[in-house]
Amino acid sequence: MDSDNFLNGFGFIERGEDPNKVFVMYQCRGDSYGSKCQSCISAAVSGLRRRCPRNKGAVIWYDQCLFEISTINSFNKIDYENDFYLSNPKNVNDKELFNKETSALLVELTNKATDKNNMVGNQFVLYAAGEKRIGTKNVYAMVQCTKDLVTTTCAACFEWIFKMFSKCCDGKRGGRVLGTSCNFRYELYPFLRN
Secondary structure, eight states, X not given: OOHHHXXXXXXXXXXXXTTSOEEEEEEEOTTOOTHHHHHHHHXXXXXXXXXXXXXXXEEEEOSSEEEEEEXXXXXXXXXXXXXXXXXXXXXXXXXXXXXXXXXXXXXXXXXXXXXXXXXXXXXEOOEEEEEEXXXXXXXXXXXXXOTTSOHHHHHHHHHHHHTTHHHHHTTBSSEEEEESSEEEEEESSOOSOO
16 A cells, blocks of 8 residues: 555555456544554554455454445445444433534534535545533544545535434443444544544
8 A cells, every 4th residue: 555645544446357356445533644544554454354354345443544345436435334333331411412512513523524625735634523511521523534525425424424323322421433434423531642
């Protein structure tokens, strides 16, 4: 893989000829570029080799990155099938207020991530992070789309995964939905690297 891609945290590679063509995509979290990205992708490749040695397709998520290998070209398309969610087993005290304010923070971050003026060079950032005070707690959150998407497709992906908020995160102290096209996470502690 080209080490320059680790600087921007995204890579998409296609290898082989039909019917044996393979597509590889990786995306690092918005705070994990350069050597942090490279080490996460190395761990992901090793993890897939160990867990899925003969599979034609697989996806692996780590806190800092995702890595996917597939026989299906998903470039610039939303993957509605490969996702999952995790949440903290502990609940907050005021679920209704917390859900409302956390959802508002995620929407605010989505607007920032999909802002057509939010570019580095000629590429959309499609990532945003922030925090918000809710009652006596600070909530830290981030949203991110893979860099093959455009802002409108990214916004549609966020709209789709936010529908899982009530399933995954209803009143939970932390939660995330991980998809191969977009993801979000929030916690009551800072989880991003500076």
